[in-house]
Amino acid sequence: MTLKRRTDRPKLPGTFHRIWAASAVSSLGDGVYYSALPLLALTLTHDSVAFGLMEAVTLLPWLLFGLIGGALVDRWDRRRTMVIADLCRFGLLALATVAVLGGFLNLAVLIGIGFLLGMGGVLFDTASMAYLPELLERDPDNLQRANSRLQGAQRALDGFVGPPTGSLLFALGRAVPFVTDAVSFLFSSLMIRTLPAGPKKAAAPKGSILKDAGAGASYLLHHRFLLGLTLRPAVGNFAFCGVGAVLALYAHDTLHLGTAGYGTFLTCEAVGGLGGTFVAGRLVARLGSGGTLTLTAIVEAAAVLGVGIAPNAYLAAAGLALVGAAMAVTMTIGPSIRQAIVPDELMGRVSAAARLTGYSAGPVGALFSGWLAHVAGLRAPFLAGAAILAVMSVLAARLTSNARVDAALAQAGRAAEESAAGSALPAHA
Structure with missing residues (x-):
C-alpha cells in the first residue's frame, strides 16, 4: 500500500x-x-x-x-x-x-x-x-x-x-x-x-483537555513508524533554521550579494519548492513513498553542503533550489502518510504533536548555528547542517522505508476495518 x-x-x-x-x-x-x-x-x-x-x-x-x-x-x-x-x-x-x-x-x-x-x-x-x-x-x-x-x-x-x-x-x-x-x-x-460537514461524532464524556492533548502526544511517541516520520522534519528544521539564521550574513559577506541579489537568491528556494510539488507524485510512483523520503534526505544533505562550499552565488543558488525542491516533496509525502494512518478521533492531536515537534527544533538549530558561525566562520553552519542531514538520510532509509510504510498502512487498514465491524454490531442490553 x-x-x-x-x-x-x-x-x-x-x-x-x-x-x-x-x-x-x-x-x-x-x-x-x-x-x-x-x-x-x-x-x-x-x-x-x-x-x-x-x-x-x-x-x-x-x-x-x-x-x-x-x-x-x-x-x-x-x-x-x-x-x-x-x-x-x-x-x-x-x-x-x-x-x-x-x-x-x-x-x-x-x-x-x-x-x-x-x-x-x-x-x-x-x-x-x-x-x-x-x-x-x-x-x-x-x-x-x-x-x-x-x-x-x-x-x-x-x-x-x-x-x-x-x-x-x-x-x-x-x-x-x-x-x-x-x-x-x-x-x-x-x-x-x-x-x-464531517461525520457526526459520537457523544463522549469530556475529560481534561490536558489529558486529551497528552493522549495525542503519547500515541505519536509509541507509534514507532509515526515517530520516525516526525523526527525527519524535526531534524530537518534544526538544520534548515540553523542555515536560515546566518543565510543573510553568508550571502552578504561571503557571496557578496547586494539587497536585490539577495532577494533573487531567496527566490531560488521558492522556485525549487514549486518544482518539487510537481515531481512528488512521479517520484513516489517510481521509488515508493519510503524510497522517495530517503532520496530527498540525501538530496537535502548534498544541497546544503553545496550551498556552504559554493565558490560563487550561482552555484549556491542552485543548491538552494535543490533544498527547496527536496523539502517540498518531503512536506507533501509525510503528512499524506500520517493522514492515512492516524485514527480520525486522534487526527488533530497527533498532527499538532507532530508539527510541534518539528517547530521546536528550529529555534535550537538557529541558536546553535549563530554560535557556530561566530566561532568557526559563516560556512560552518552549512557543513554542520549537511552532516546532520546525512545522518538523517541513513535513519530515513531504516525508519521510513517502503516496507515500513506498507506495514503501517496495512495495520491502519486492519484497525479501521475492525473498528467499523465493531460499530456495526448490535448493542446488547
Missing part, C-alpha cells in the same frame, strides 16, 4: 477544489501580509529586538498552544473550526486596518495582533489537516495528490506573488495590504462554509 500512483485513480472530488481555492487565496493574503509587516514596523521602530519579537510571535502560538489546539480540534466540528478561525483572523486584520488608518497603531498592538493571528493559524491548520482525510475518505493516493496541489498553490502565491504584491500595495497605502489579507480570510471562510 505504498503511496504509488494508480493508473485507475479517481479524480479528486469537486469539494476539494473549494478547499484548494480557499487555501490559495489565503496563501496570497499571507504573502501580502508578511511582506508588508516589516515595512509597517519600520515606520514605528528600527530596534532589532523588536523585529526579533515579531518573528518569535509567529512560532510562539504553536509552542504554547499547539497540543491544546489539537485536542480542541478533535472535540469540535473541523469545518466549523476552520470557518470560525478565518472569521476571527478577518476581524483582527480589520481592527489592524482601523488602527493604521486612525494613527494609533503601535508596536505592542502589532505584536499582539501577530500573536492572535498565530493562534488562529494553529486552529485552522490543525483542523484542515484533520479534515482533509475526512473529505478524501483517507485514500492514500488522493491524499498525496491533494497535499501536492495545496503545497504548490501555497509556494506559488505565498512565495512568489504575495511578497511583491504586498510591497506594491504598501506603497499605495499602509493599510491596503492588511485590507487585502483580511478579505482573503473572509473569502476562505465563505468558501469553506460550503464544504460538507
Whole structure:
C-alpha cells in the first residue's frame, strides 16, 4: 500500500477544489501580509529586538498552544473550526486596518495582533489537516495528490506573488495590504462554509483537555513508524533554521550579494519548492513513498553542503533550489502518510504533536548555528547542517522505508476495518 500512483485513480472530488481555492487565496493574503509587516514596523521602530519579537510571535502560538489546539480540534466540528478561525483572523486584520488608518497603531498592538493571528493559524491548520482525510475518505493516493496541489498553490502565491504584491500595495497605502489579507480570510471562510460537514461524532464524556492533548502526544511517541516520520522534519528544521539564521550574513559577506541579489537568491528556494510539488507524485510512483523520503534526505544533505562550499552565488543558488525542491516533496509525502494512518478521533492531536515537534527544533538549530558561525566562520553552519542531514538520510532509509510504510498502512487498514465491524454490531442490553 505504498503511496504509488494508480493508473485507475479517481479524480479528486469537486469539494476539494473549494478547499484548494480557499487555501490559495489565503496563501496570497499571507504573502501580502508578511511582506508588508516589516515595512509597517519600520515606520514605528528600527530596534532589532523588536523585529526579533515579531518573528518569535509567529512560532510562539504553536509552542504554547499547539497540543491544546489539537485536542480542541478533535472535540469540535473541523469545518466549523476552520470557518470560525478565518472569521476571527478577518476581524483582527480589520481592527489592524482601523488602527493604521486612525494613527494609533503601535508596536505592542502589532505584536499582539501577530500573536492572535498565530493562534488562529494553529486552529485552522490543525483542523484542515484533520479534515482533509475526512473529505478524501483517507485514500492514500488522493491524499498525496491533494497535499501536492495545496503545497504548490501555497509556494506559488505565498512565495512568489504575495511578497511583491504586498510591497506594491504598501506603497499605495499602509493599510491596503492588511485590507487585502483580511478579505482573503473572509473569502476562505465563505468558501469553506460550503464544504460538507464531517461525520457526526459520537457523544463522549469530556475529560481534561490536558489529558486529551497528552493522549495525542503519547500515541505519536509509541507509534514507532509515526515517530520516525516526525523526527525527519524535526531534524530537518534544526538544520534548515540553523542555515536560515546566518543565510543573510553568508550571502552578504561571503557571496557578496547586494539587497536585490539577495532577494533573487531567496527566490531560488521558492522556485525549487514549486518544482518539487510537481515531481512528488512521479517520484513516489517510481521509488515508493519510503524510497522517495530517503532520496530527498540525501538530496537535502548534498544541497546544503553545496550551498556552504559554493565558490560563487550561482552555484549556491542552485543548491538552494535543490533544498527547496527536496523539502517540498518531503512536506507533501509525510503528512499524506500520517493522514492515512492516524485514527480520525486522534487526527488533530497527533498532527499538532507532530508539527510541534518539528517547530521546536528550529529555534535550537538557529541558536546553535549563530554560535557556530561566530566561532568557526559563516560556512560552518552549512557543513554542520549537511552532516546532520546525512545522518538523517541513513535513519530515513531504516525508519521510513517502503516496507515500513506498507506495514503501517496495512495495520491502519486492519484497525479501521475492525473498528467499523465493531460499530456495526448490535448493542446488547
